[in-house]
Amino acid sequence: MARLSKGRKKVEIVKMKNESNMQVTLSKRRAGLFKKASELYTLCGAEIAIVVFSPGKANKVYSFGQPSVELLVDRFLGRDLPPRNDDDRQNHLIRAHRNTGQRGLNKEFMDMQESFHKEKAVGKSLLESGRGA
Amino acid sequence: MARLSKGRKKVEIVKMKNESNMQVTLSKRRAGLFKKASELYTLCGAEIAIVVFSPGKANKVYSFGQPSVELLVDRFLGRDLPPRNDDDRQNHLIRAHRNTGQRGLNKEFMDMQESFHKEKAVGKSLLESGRGA
DNA sequence: TTAACTATTGTTAGATA
DNA sequence: ATATCTAACAATAGTTA
Numbered sequence: 001m002a003r004l005s006k007g008r009k010k011v012e013i014v015k016m017k018n019e020s021n022m023q024v025t026l027s028k029r030r031a032g033l034f035k036k037a038s039e040l041y042t043l044c045g046a047e048i049a050i051v052v053f054s055p056g057k058a059n060k061v062y063s064f065g066q067p068s069v070e071l072l073v074d075r076f077l078g079r080d081l082p083p084r085n086d087d088d089r090q091n092h093l094i095r096a097h098r099n100t101g102q103r104g105l106n107k108e109f110m111d112m113q114e115s116f117h118k119e120k121a122v123g124k125s126l127l128e129s130g131r132g133a
Numbered sequence: 134m135a136r137l138s139k140g141r142k143k144v145e146i147v148k149m150k151n152e153s154n155m156q157v158t159l160s161k162r163r164a165g166l167f168k169k170a171s172e173l174y175t176l177c178g179a180e181i182a183i184v185v186f187s188p189g190k191a192n193k194v195y196s197f198g199q200p201s202v203e204l205l206v207d208r209f210l211g212r213d214l215p216p217r218n219d220d221d222r223q224n225h226l227i228r229a230h231r232n233t234g235q236r237g238l239n240k241e242f243m244d245m246q247e248s249f250h251k252e253k254a255v256g257k258s259l260l261e262s263g264r265g266a
Numbered sequence: 267t268t269a270a271c272t273a274t275t276g277t278t279a280g281a282t283a
Numbered sequence: 284a285t286a287t288c289t290a291a292c293a294a295t296a297g298t299t300a
Binding site for chain 3: 007008009010011021024025028029032035036
């Protein structure tokens with residue numbers, strides 16, 4: 001077919017109205033976000049965890065984690081921080097979250113997170129766990 | 134000065150060698166990642182949590198969360214999931230993480246996460262909590 | 267160090283299949 | 284739904300300040 005459009009238009013960053021367009025945009029941008037995270041991990045060795053909940057009734061959850069969401073989240077919550085620099089300005093908050101009783105990570109979880117960053121394969125290997133739609 | 138460079142070059146997605154370049158790239162791309170997340174939240178109403186640990190000795194932690202990292206992380210770990218669809222393929226893992234005894238969130242934590250997405254202000258309002266550098 | 271600049275690469279909105 | 288296409292938009296690598 002003859003191409004009619006002149007390509008993308010600038011979009012304002014406000015909540016989208018059209019539901020089906022929003023679903024497509026969510027998919028595309030979520031994949032883009034995970035790809036960026038993957039690149040940042042590879043380029044800089046930064047450890048990254050991302051959790052995304054889709055809105056509304058669908059309410060699926062997607063996640064990205066290198067080396068794993070749970071490991072990083074545990075560390076974020078303070079269970080794995082060393083006792084140094086206890087006078088840092090946020091550390092009292094972090095300490096407040098220690099010893100919350102979380103256990104180690106299911107291996108199965110990690111496996112699903114691992115097979116990432118194979119150039120164009122981003123968006124294929126993400127964890128999806130929903131309860132609707 | 135006369136501009137000598139021909140602009141950016143294509144970069145291969147492999148671990149960067151130069152430490153100081155890597156630090157700059159980490160900063161820029163982390164800001165970019167958080168901006169993308171912010172846009173996705175606004176455009177599509179998706180709730181997003183991101184945690185980034187910088188590598189090596191610096192080992193700072195940066196986070197982005199709408200509405201808050203902890204709330205979303207708690208939900209991811211399964212504390213807020215409804216009892217439906219218990220036969221979903223990942224839900225047994227999620228259930229395995231329920232009742233881990235985490236408490237509610239410190240208000241102070243959330244305040245630092247809130248003031249986000251003011252067009253160019255991305256990267257200014259992120260939480261930084263380190264113990265080195 | 268951090269910020270600004272800008273050519274270039276990379277992402278994606280809207281279209282089509 | 285899900286994938287591909289591509290012009291236009293946006294992010295950023297290398298540089299300068």
